[in-house]
Amino acid sequence: MDYLQLSVIVCSLIKFSAAGTELPGQLLLSPSPRNSPAKREAATEPTCDGISVYSTCTDCNNVLVCLGSTQLERSCNTSSQSAAFCVNGTCSTIPDTGEGCFPPPVICTDVGFFPDPTICQIYHYCEGTDQESSVYECPPNYVYDAETALCNPKDSIEDCVTVKCDQDKIFVSYGTSKKYFAFCPFEENAVSSIQVFKCPENYQFHEVSCVFECPEAGNYAHMDATKYFQCYHSEAQLVFTVQSCPSGKTFDQSQQVCVTSEGND
Structure with a gap:
Protein backbone atom coordinates (compact mmCIF):
# COMPACT_ATOMS: atom_id res chain seq x y z
CA MET A 1 0.00 0.00 0.00
CA ASP A 2 1.54 3.32 -1.05
CA TYR A 3 1.42 6.64 0.82
CA LEU A 4 -1.41 8.08 -1.30
CA GLN A 5 -3.70 5.10 -0.66
CA LEU A 6 -2.93 5.25 3.07
CA SER A 7 -3.71 8.98 3.15
CA VAL A 8 -7.08 8.42 1.46
CA ILE A 9 -8.00 5.71 3.98
CA VAL A 10 -6.97 7.88 6.95
CA CYS A 11 -8.97 10.86 5.65
CA SER A 12 -12.01 8.64 5.10
CA LEU A 13 -11.79 7.32 8.66
CA ILE A 14 -11.51 10.85 10.05
CA LYS A 15 -14.60 11.95 8.10
CA PHE A 16 -16.50 8.84 9.23
CA SER A 17 -15.58 9.30 12.90
CA ALA A 18 -16.47 13.00 12.81
CA ALA A 19 -19.85 12.44 11.17
CA GLY A 20 -21.58 11.48 14.41
CA THR A 21 -19.66 13.61 16.90
CA GLU A 22 -21.13 16.25 19.17
CA LEU A 23 -20.14 19.81 18.37
CA PRO A 24 -20.33 23.21 20.07
CA GLY A 25 -22.40 25.92 18.42
CA GLN A 26 -21.50 29.34 17.04
CA LEU A 27 -22.03 32.54 19.03
CA LEU A 28 -24.64 34.73 17.32
CA LEU A 29 -25.38 37.41 19.87
CA SER A 30 -23.76 38.59 23.11
CA PRO A 31 -25.65 40.42 25.85
CA SER A 32 -25.02 44.16 25.64
CA PRO A 33 -27.08 47.33 26.08
CA ARG A 34 -26.41 47.99 22.40
CA ASN A 35 -27.51 44.54 21.27
CA SER A 36 -31.03 43.84 20.12
CA PRO A 37 -32.42 41.25 17.69
CA ALA A 38 -30.74 42.07 14.39
CA LYS A 39 -32.68 43.58 11.53
CA ARG A 40 -32.02 42.76 7.90
CA GLU A 41 -30.52 45.82 6.25
CA ALA A 42 -31.82 46.30 2.72
CA ALA A 43 -30.18 48.54 0.13
CA THR A 44 -33.64 49.80 -0.83
CA GLU A 45 -37.03 49.37 0.80
CA PRO A 46 -38.87 46.49 -0.93
CA THR A 47 -41.86 47.61 -2.99
CA CYS A 48 -44.47 45.82 -5.09
CA ASP A 49 -44.27 45.96 -8.89
CA GLY A 50 -47.99 46.82 -9.12
CA ILE A 51 -48.72 43.84 -11.38
CA SER A 52 -47.74 40.48 -9.87
CA VAL A 53 -49.02 38.57 -6.85
CA TYR A 54 -46.22 37.57 -4.45
CA SER A 55 -44.72 38.25 -1.01
CA THR A 56 -41.28 39.39 0.14
CA CYS A 57 -39.55 40.14 3.44
CA THR A 58 -39.14 43.78 4.42
CA ASP A 59 -37.02 42.89 7.47
CA CYS A 60 -36.49 39.98 9.86
CA ASN A 61 -40.08 39.93 11.14
CA ASN A 62 -42.32 41.54 8.52
CA VAL A 63 -43.75 40.51 5.15
CA LEU A 64 -44.82 42.72 2.25
CA VAL A 65 -47.77 41.08 0.44
CA CYS A 66 -48.20 42.21 -3.17
CA LEU A 67 -51.66 41.72 -4.69
CA GLY A 68 -51.32 43.37 -8.07
CA SER A 69 -52.01 47.05 -7.56
CA THR A 70 -52.61 46.51 -3.83
CA GLN A 71 -49.98 45.95 -1.15
CA LEU A 72 -50.34 44.89 2.48
CA GLU A 73 -47.91 44.51 5.36
CA ARG A 74 -48.03 41.58 7.74
CA SER A 75 -46.02 40.98 10.92
CA CYS A 76 -44.78 37.48 11.71
CA ASN A 77 -43.83 38.49 15.23
CA THR A 78 -47.20 38.15 16.96
CA SER A 79 -48.15 36.29 20.14
CA SER A 80 -50.72 34.21 18.25
CA GLN A 81 -48.14 32.29 16.21
CA SER A 82 -44.75 30.68 16.79
CA ALA A 83 -43.42 31.51 13.29
CA ALA A 84 -41.93 34.86 14.28
CA PHE A 85 -39.39 35.34 11.48
CA CYS A 86 -39.68 36.24 7.80
CA VAL A 87 -37.70 33.96 5.46
CA ASN A 88 -38.09 34.05 1.67
CA GLY A 89 -41.36 35.96 1.88
CA THR A 90 -43.11 33.72 4.40
CA CYS A 91 -43.26 33.38 8.18
CA SER A 92 -40.89 30.80 9.68
CA THR A 93 -40.07 29.44 13.13
CA ILE A 94 -36.35 29.57 12.25
CA PRO A 95 -34.61 32.90 11.50
CA ASP A 96 -32.37 33.37 8.49
CA THR A 97 -29.12 34.01 10.37
CA GLY A 98 -27.27 34.25 7.06
CA GLU A 99 -29.26 37.43 6.40
CA GLY A 100 -28.38 38.88 9.78
CA CYS A 101 -31.63 37.86 11.50
CA PHE A 102 -30.99 36.47 14.96
CA PRO A 103 -33.38 35.06 17.56
CA PRO A 104 -33.68 37.29 20.64
CA PRO A 105 -31.86 36.52 23.90
CA VAL A 106 -33.80 35.15 26.85
CA ILE A 107 -33.93 36.56 30.37
CA CYS A 108 -31.84 34.12 32.39
CA THR A 109 -33.38 32.15 35.25
CA ASP A 110 -30.05 30.68 36.41
CA VAL A 111 -26.39 30.36 35.42
CA GLY A 112 -25.29 27.96 32.68
CA PHE A 113 -26.58 26.59 29.38
CA PHE A 114 -30.28 26.56 28.45
CA PRO A 115 -32.16 25.26 25.40
CA ASP A 116 -34.16 27.74 23.37
CA PRO A 117 -37.87 27.06 24.04
CA THR A 118 -39.00 27.26 20.38
CA ILE A 119 -35.97 26.73 18.09
CA CYS A 120 -34.09 23.44 18.52
CA GLN A 121 -31.00 24.68 16.66
CA ILE A 122 -30.57 27.56 19.14
CA TYR A 123 -29.35 27.54 22.73
CA HIS A 124 -28.35 30.12 25.33
CA TYR A 125 -25.59 30.68 27.86
CA CYS A 126 -26.39 32.64 31.01
CA GLU A 127 -23.82 34.36 33.22
CA GLY A 128 -26.31 35.47 35.86
CA THR A 129 -29.96 35.42 36.89
CA ASP A 130 -32.18 38.12 35.34
CA GLN A 131 -29.51 38.96 32.75
CA GLU A 132 -29.82 38.61 28.97
CA SER A 133 -28.34 35.43 27.52
CA SER A 134 -25.67 34.90 24.90
CA VAL A 135 -27.30 33.24 21.87
CA TYR A 136 -25.67 30.28 20.11
CA GLU A 137 -26.59 28.39 16.93
CA CYS A 138 -25.80 24.76 16.08
CA PRO A 139 -24.20 23.89 12.70
CA PRO A 140 -26.54 23.03 9.78
CA ASN A 141 -28.44 19.75 10.30
CA TYR A 142 -27.55 19.73 14.01
CA VAL A 143 -29.82 20.31 17.02
CA TYR A 144 -29.05 21.22 20.61
CA ASP A 145 -28.88 18.43 23.19
CA ALA A 146 -29.70 19.88 26.61
CA GLU A 147 -28.28 16.86 28.46
CA THR A 148 -24.78 17.26 26.99
CA ALA A 149 -24.89 21.04 26.27
CA LEU A 150 -23.61 20.28 22.76
CA CYS A 151 -25.05 20.01 19.25
CA ASN A 152 -25.97 16.56 17.91
CA PRO A 153 -26.71 15.49 14.32
CA LYS A 154 -30.44 15.70 13.53
CA ASP A 155 -31.27 12.16 12.40
CA SER A 156 -35.06 12.43 12.72
CA ILE A 157 -37.76 15.00 13.42
CA GLU A 158 -37.99 13.68 17.01
CA ASP A 159 -34.46 14.97 17.63
CA CYS A 160 -35.78 18.54 17.37
CA VAL A 161 -36.99 19.17 20.94
CA THR A 162 -38.96 22.30 21.83
CA VAL A 163 -41.29 23.35 24.63
CA LYS A 164 -44.89 22.16 24.10
CA CYS A 165 -47.07 24.60 26.01
CA ASP A 166 -50.28 23.32 27.59
CA GLN A 167 -52.87 25.80 28.85
CA ASP A 168 -54.08 23.22 31.38
CA LYS A 169 -50.66 23.00 33.05
CA ILE A 170 -48.69 25.54 35.05
CA PHE A 171 -45.29 24.08 34.13
CA VAL A 172 -44.36 21.77 31.25
CA SER A 173 -41.32 19.56 30.79
CA TYR A 174 -38.73 20.15 28.08
CA GLY A 175 -39.09 16.98 26.03
CA THR A 176 -38.19 13.98 28.21
CA SER A 177 -35.71 15.95 30.31
CA LYS A 178 -35.95 15.65 34.08
CA LYS A 179 -33.71 18.69 34.49
CA TYR A 180 -35.25 21.40 32.29
CA PHE A 181 -38.84 22.65 32.36
CA ALA A 182 -40.75 25.74 31.28
CA PHE A 183 -43.46 28.21 32.24
CA CYS A 184 -45.74 29.35 29.41
CA PRO A 185 -47.63 32.60 30.14
CA PHE A 186 -50.91 32.73 28.24
CA GLU A 187 -52.48 36.03 27.22
CA GLU A 188 -55.86 35.82 25.49
CA ASN A 189 -55.26 32.11 24.74
CA ALA A 190 -51.88 32.87 23.11
CA VAL A 191 -48.42 32.17 24.54
CA SER A 192 -46.23 35.18 25.21
CA SER A 193 -42.62 34.88 26.43
CA ILE A 194 -41.71 31.32 27.51
CA GLN A 195 -39.33 30.99 30.47
CA VAL A 196 -37.04 27.95 30.75
CA PHE A 197 -35.82 26.76 34.16
CA LYS A 198 -33.48 24.01 35.30
CA CYS A 199 -33.47 21.95 38.46
CA PRO A 200 -30.42 22.04 40.75
CA GLU A 201 -28.00 19.12 40.78
CA ASN A 202 -29.60 15.91 42.13
CA TYR A 203 -33.10 17.38 41.70
CA GLN A 204 -35.62 16.24 39.07
CA PHE A 205 -38.67 18.01 37.69
CA HIS A 206 -41.99 16.45 38.76
CA GLU A 207 -45.03 18.29 37.35
CA VAL A 208 -44.99 21.36 39.61
CA SER A 209 -41.54 21.55 41.21
CA CYS A 210 -38.01 20.20 41.40
CA VAL A 211 -37.79 17.22 43.77
CA PHE A 212 -34.58 15.90 45.34
CA GLU A 213 -33.58 12.31 44.57
Missing part, protein backbone atom coordinates in the same frame (compact mmCIF):
# COMPACT_ATOMS: atom_id res chain seq x y z
CA CYS A 214 -30.63 10.55 46.19
CA PRO A 215 -27.98 9.57 43.63
CA GLU A 216 -26.27 7.31 46.20
CA ALA A 217 -25.52 7.19 49.92
CA GLY A 218 -23.93 10.37 51.27
CA ASN A 219 -24.62 14.01 52.09
CA TYR A 220 -25.92 16.39 49.41
CA ALA A 221 -26.68 20.09 49.10
CA HIS A 222 -30.14 21.44 49.89
CA MET A 223 -31.60 24.56 48.23
CA ASP A 224 -31.32 26.12 51.68
CA ALA A 225 -27.57 26.40 52.27
CA THR A 226 -28.03 25.90 56.03
CA LYS A 227 -29.45 22.41 55.40
CA TYR A 228 -28.43 19.23 53.61
CA PHE A 229 -29.84 15.87 52.56
CA GLN A 230 -28.49 12.76 54.28
CA CYS A 231 -28.98 9.78 51.94
CA TYR A 232 -28.72 6.22 53.26
CA HIS A 233 -30.01 2.71 52.62
CA SER A 234 -33.01 1.44 54.56
CA GLU A 235 -34.41 -2.02 53.82
CA ALA A 236 -32.78 -2.09 50.37
CA GLN A 237 -34.14 1.36 49.52
CA LEU A 238 -32.23 4.62 49.20
CA VAL A 239 -33.94 7.21 51.41
CA PHE A 240 -33.04 10.59 52.87
CA THR A 241 -33.62 12.90 55.79
CA VAL A 242 -33.13 16.68 55.87
CA GLN A 243 -30.49 17.78 58.37
CA SER A 244 -29.71 21.30 59.59
CA CYS A 245 -26.26 22.77 60.04
CA PRO A 246 -25.33 24.30 63.41
CA SER A 247 -25.84 28.04 63.77
CA GLY A 248 -23.34 30.06 61.72
CA LYS A 249 -22.48 27.17 59.42
CA THR A 250 -23.51 26.25 55.86
CA PHE A 251 -23.21 23.01 53.93
CA ASP A 252 -20.16 22.51 51.68
CA GLN A 253 -20.84 19.93 48.95
CA SER A 254 -17.15 19.37 48.14
CA GLN A 255 -16.46 18.30 51.74
CA GLN A 256 -19.99 16.97 52.42
CA VAL A 257 -19.98 18.68 55.82
CA CYS A 258 -21.17 21.92 57.41
CA VAL A 259 -18.48 24.61 57.49
CA THR A 260 -18.23 28.05 59.06
CA SER A 261 -19.99 30.63 56.90
CA GLU A 262 -18.06 33.58 55.47
CA GLY A 263 -18.27 36.50 57.87
CA ASN A 264 -18.53 34.18 60.87
CA ASP A 265 -14.84 33.33 61.07
Whole structure:
Protein backbone atom coordinates (compact mmCIF):
# COMPACT_ATOMS: atom_id res chain seq x y z
CA MET A 1 0.00 0.00 0.00
CA ASP A 2 1.54 3.32 -1.05
CA TYR A 3 1.42 6.64 0.82
CA LEU A 4 -1.41 8.08 -1.30
CA GLN A 5 -3.70 5.10 -0.66
CA LEU A 6 -2.93 5.25 3.07
CA SER A 7 -3.71 8.98 3.15
CA VAL A 8 -7.08 8.42 1.46
CA ILE A 9 -8.00 5.71 3.98
CA VAL A 10 -6.97 7.88 6.95
CA CYS A 11 -8.97 10.86 5.65
CA SER A 12 -12.01 8.64 5.10
CA LEU A 13 -11.79 7.32 8.66
CA ILE A 14 -11.51 10.85 10.05
CA LYS A 15 -14.60 11.95 8.10
CA PHE A 16 -16.50 8.84 9.23
CA SER A 17 -15.58 9.30 12.90
CA ALA A 18 -16.47 13.00 12.81
CA ALA A 19 -19.85 12.44 11.17
CA GLY A 20 -21.58 11.48 14.41
CA THR A 21 -19.66 13.61 16.90
CA GLU A 22 -21.13 16.25 19.17
CA LEU A 23 -20.14 19.81 18.37
CA PRO A 24 -20.33 23.21 20.07
CA GLY A 25 -22.40 25.92 18.42
CA GLN A 26 -21.50 29.34 17.04
CA LEU A 27 -22.03 32.54 19.03
CA LEU A 28 -24.64 34.73 17.32
CA LEU A 29 -25.38 37.41 19.87
CA SER A 30 -23.76 38.59 23.11
CA PRO A 31 -25.65 40.42 25.85
CA SER A 32 -25.02 44.16 25.64
CA PRO A 33 -27.08 47.33 26.08
CA ARG A 34 -26.41 47.99 22.40
CA ASN A 35 -27.51 44.54 21.27
CA SER A 36 -31.03 43.84 20.12
CA PRO A 37 -32.42 41.25 17.69
CA ALA A 38 -30.74 42.07 14.39
CA LYS A 39 -32.68 43.58 11.53
CA ARG A 40 -32.02 42.76 7.90
CA GLU A 41 -30.52 45.82 6.25
CA ALA A 42 -31.82 46.30 2.72
CA ALA A 43 -30.18 48.54 0.13
CA THR A 44 -33.64 49.80 -0.83
CA GLU A 45 -37.03 49.37 0.80
CA PRO A 46 -38.87 46.49 -0.93
CA THR A 47 -41.86 47.61 -2.99
CA CYS A 48 -44.47 45.82 -5.09
CA ASP A 49 -44.27 45.96 -8.89
CA GLY A 50 -47.99 46.82 -9.12
CA ILE A 51 -48.72 43.84 -11.38
CA SER A 52 -47.74 40.48 -9.87
CA VAL A 53 -49.02 38.57 -6.85
CA TYR A 54 -46.22 37.57 -4.45
CA SER A 55 -44.72 38.25 -1.01
CA THR A 56 -41.28 39.39 0.14
CA CYS A 57 -39.55 40.14 3.44
CA THR A 58 -39.14 43.78 4.42
CA ASP A 59 -37.02 42.89 7.47
CA CYS A 60 -36.49 39.98 9.86
CA ASN A 61 -40.08 39.93 11.14
CA ASN A 62 -42.32 41.54 8.52
CA VAL A 63 -43.75 40.51 5.15
CA LEU A 64 -44.82 42.72 2.25
CA VAL A 65 -47.77 41.08 0.44
CA CYS A 66 -48.20 42.21 -3.17
CA LEU A 67 -51.66 41.72 -4.69
CA GLY A 68 -51.32 43.37 -8.07
CA SER A 69 -52.01 47.05 -7.56
CA THR A 70 -52.61 46.51 -3.83
CA GLN A 71 -49.98 45.95 -1.15
CA LEU A 72 -50.34 44.89 2.48
CA GLU A 73 -47.91 44.51 5.36
CA ARG A 74 -48.03 41.58 7.74
CA SER A 75 -46.02 40.98 10.92
CA CYS A 76 -44.78 37.48 11.71
CA ASN A 77 -43.83 38.49 15.23
CA THR A 78 -47.20 38.15 16.96
CA SER A 79 -48.15 36.29 20.14
CA SER A 80 -50.72 34.21 18.25
CA GLN A 81 -48.14 32.29 16.21
CA SER A 82 -44.75 30.68 16.79
CA ALA A 83 -43.42 31.51 13.29
CA ALA A 84 -41.93 34.86 14.28
CA PHE A 85 -39.39 35.34 11.48
CA CYS A 86 -39.68 36.24 7.80
CA VAL A 87 -37.70 33.96 5.46
CA ASN A 88 -38.09 34.05 1.67
CA GLY A 89 -41.36 35.96 1.88
CA THR A 90 -43.11 33.72 4.40
CA CYS A 91 -43.26 33.38 8.18
CA SER A 92 -40.89 30.80 9.68
CA THR A 93 -40.07 29.44 13.13
CA ILE A 94 -36.35 29.57 12.25
CA PRO A 95 -34.61 32.90 11.50
CA ASP A 96 -32.37 33.37 8.49
CA THR A 97 -29.12 34.01 10.37
CA GLY A 98 -27.27 34.25 7.06
CA GLU A 99 -29.26 37.43 6.40
CA GLY A 100 -28.38 38.88 9.78
CA CYS A 101 -31.63 37.86 11.50
CA PHE A 102 -30.99 36.47 14.96
CA PRO A 103 -33.38 35.06 17.56
CA PRO A 104 -33.68 37.29 20.64
CA PRO A 105 -31.86 36.52 23.90
CA VAL A 106 -33.80 35.15 26.85
CA ILE A 107 -33.93 36.56 30.37
CA CYS A 108 -31.84 34.12 32.39
CA THR A 109 -33.38 32.15 35.25
CA ASP A 110 -30.05 30.68 36.41
CA VAL A 111 -26.39 30.36 35.42
CA GLY A 112 -25.29 27.96 32.68
CA PHE A 113 -26.58 26.59 29.38
CA PHE A 114 -30.28 26.56 28.45
CA PRO A 115 -32.16 25.26 25.40
CA ASP A 116 -34.16 27.74 23.37
CA PRO A 117 -37.87 27.06 24.04
CA THR A 118 -39.00 27.26 20.38
CA ILE A 119 -35.97 26.73 18.09
CA CYS A 120 -34.09 23.44 18.52
CA GLN A 121 -31.00 24.68 16.66
CA ILE A 122 -30.57 27.56 19.14
CA TYR A 123 -29.35 27.54 22.73
CA HIS A 124 -28.35 30.12 25.33
CA TYR A 125 -25.59 30.68 27.86
CA CYS A 126 -26.39 32.64 31.01
CA GLU A 127 -23.82 34.36 33.22
CA GLY A 128 -26.31 35.47 35.86
CA THR A 129 -29.96 35.42 36.89
CA ASP A 130 -32.18 38.12 35.34
CA GLN A 131 -29.51 38.96 32.75
CA GLU A 132 -29.82 38.61 28.97
CA SER A 133 -28.34 35.43 27.52
CA SER A 134 -25.67 34.90 24.90
CA VAL A 135 -27.30 33.24 21.87
CA TYR A 136 -25.67 30.28 20.11
CA GLU A 137 -26.59 28.39 16.93
CA CYS A 138 -25.80 24.76 16.08
CA PRO A 139 -24.20 23.89 12.70
CA PRO A 140 -26.54 23.03 9.78
CA ASN A 141 -28.44 19.75 10.30
CA TYR A 142 -27.55 19.73 14.01
CA VAL A 143 -29.82 20.31 17.02
CA TYR A 144 -29.05 21.22 20.61
CA ASP A 145 -28.88 18.43 23.19
CA ALA A 146 -29.70 19.88 26.61
CA GLU A 147 -28.28 16.86 28.46
CA THR A 148 -24.78 17.26 26.99
CA ALA A 149 -24.89 21.04 26.27
CA LEU A 150 -23.61 20.28 22.76
CA CYS A 151 -25.05 20.01 19.25
CA ASN A 152 -25.97 16.56 17.91
CA PRO A 153 -26.71 15.49 14.32
CA LYS A 154 -30.44 15.70 13.53
CA ASP A 155 -31.27 12.16 12.40
CA SER A 156 -35.06 12.43 12.72
CA ILE A 157 -37.76 15.00 13.42
CA GLU A 158 -37.99 13.68 17.01
CA ASP A 159 -34.46 14.97 17.63
CA CYS A 160 -35.78 18.54 17.37
CA VAL A 161 -36.99 19.17 20.94
CA THR A 162 -38.96 22.30 21.83
CA VAL A 163 -41.29 23.35 24.63
CA LYS A 164 -44.89 22.16 24.10
CA CYS A 165 -47.07 24.60 26.01
CA ASP A 166 -50.28 23.32 27.59
CA GLN A 167 -52.87 25.80 28.85
CA ASP A 168 -54.08 23.22 31.38
CA LYS A 169 -50.66 23.00 33.05
CA ILE A 170 -48.69 25.54 35.05
CA PHE A 171 -45.29 24.08 34.13
CA VAL A 172 -44.36 21.77 31.25
CA SER A 173 -41.32 19.56 30.79
CA TYR A 174 -38.73 20.15 28.08
CA GLY A 175 -39.09 16.98 26.03
CA THR A 176 -38.19 13.98 28.21
CA SER A 177 -35.71 15.95 30.31
CA LYS A 178 -35.95 15.65 34.08
CA LYS A 179 -33.71 18.69 34.49
CA TYR A 180 -35.25 21.40 32.29
CA PHE A 181 -38.84 22.65 32.36
CA ALA A 182 -40.75 25.74 31.28
CA PHE A 183 -43.46 28.21 32.24
CA CYS A 184 -45.74 29.35 29.41
CA PRO A 185 -47.63 32.60 30.14
CA PHE A 186 -50.91 32.73 28.24
CA GLU A 187 -52.48 36.03 27.22
CA GLU A 188 -55.86 35.82 25.49
CA ASN A 189 -55.26 32.11 24.74
CA ALA A 190 -51.88 32.87 23.11
CA VAL A 191 -48.42 32.17 24.54
CA SER A 192 -46.23 35.18 25.21
CA SER A 193 -42.62 34.88 26.43
CA ILE A 194 -41.71 31.32 27.51
CA GLN A 195 -39.33 30.99 30.47
CA VAL A 196 -37.04 27.95 30.75
CA PHE A 197 -35.82 26.76 34.16
CA LYS A 198 -33.48 24.01 35.30
CA CYS A 199 -33.47 21.95 38.46
CA PRO A 200 -30.42 22.04 40.75
CA GLU A 201 -28.00 19.12 40.78
CA ASN A 202 -29.60 15.91 42.13
CA TYR A 203 -33.10 17.38 41.70
CA GLN A 204 -35.62 16.24 39.07
CA PHE A 205 -38.67 18.01 37.69
CA HIS A 206 -41.99 16.45 38.76
CA GLU A 207 -45.03 18.29 37.35
CA VAL A 208 -44.99 21.36 39.61
CA SER A 209 -41.54 21.55 41.21
CA CYS A 210 -38.01 20.20 41.40
CA VAL A 211 -37.79 17.22 43.77
CA PHE A 212 -34.58 15.90 45.34
CA GLU A 213 -33.58 12.31 44.57
CA CYS A 214 -30.63 10.55 46.19
CA PRO A 215 -27.98 9.57 43.63
CA GLU A 216 -26.27 7.31 46.20
CA ALA A 217 -25.52 7.19 49.92
CA GLY A 218 -23.93 10.37 51.27
CA ASN A 219 -24.62 14.01 52.09
CA TYR A 220 -25.92 16.39 49.41
CA ALA A 221 -26.68 20.09 49.10
CA HIS A 222 -30.14 21.44 49.89
CA MET A 223 -31.60 24.56 48.23
CA ASP A 224 -31.32 26.12 51.68
CA ALA A 225 -27.57 26.40 52.27
CA THR A 226 -28.03 25.90 56.03
CA LYS A 227 -29.45 22.41 55.40
CA TYR A 228 -28.43 19.23 53.61
CA PHE A 229 -29.84 15.87 52.56
CA GLN A 230 -28.49 12.76 54.28
CA CYS A 231 -28.98 9.78 51.94
CA TYR A 232 -28.72 6.22 53.26
CA HIS A 233 -30.01 2.71 52.62
CA SER A 234 -33.01 1.44 54.56
CA GLU A 235 -34.41 -2.02 53.82
CA ALA A 236 -32.78 -2.09 50.37
CA GLN A 237 -34.14 1.36 49.52
CA LEU A 238 -32.23 4.62 49.20
CA VAL A 239 -33.94 7.21 51.41
CA PHE A 240 -33.04 10.59 52.87
CA THR A 241 -33.62 12.90 55.79
CA VAL A 242 -33.13 16.68 55.87
CA GLN A 243 -30.49 17.78 58.37
CA SER A 244 -29.71 21.30 59.59
CA CYS A 245 -26.26 22.77 60.04
CA PRO A 246 -25.33 24.30 63.41
CA SER A 247 -25.84 28.04 63.77
CA GLY A 248 -23.34 30.06 61.72
CA LYS A 249 -22.48 27.17 59.42
CA THR A 250 -23.51 26.25 55.86
CA PHE A 251 -23.21 23.01 53.93
CA ASP A 252 -20.16 22.51 51.68
CA GLN A 253 -20.84 19.93 48.95
CA SER A 254 -17.15 19.37 48.14
CA GLN A 255 -16.46 18.30 51.74
CA GLN A 256 -19.99 16.97 52.42
CA VAL A 257 -19.98 18.68 55.82
CA CYS A 258 -21.17 21.92 57.41
CA VAL A 259 -18.48 24.61 57.49
CA THR A 260 -18.23 28.05 59.06
CA SER A 261 -19.99 30.63 56.90
CA GLU A 262 -18.06 33.58 55.47
CA GLY A 263 -18.27 36.50 57.87
CA ASN A 264 -18.53 34.18 60.87
CA ASP A 265 -14.84 33.33 61.07
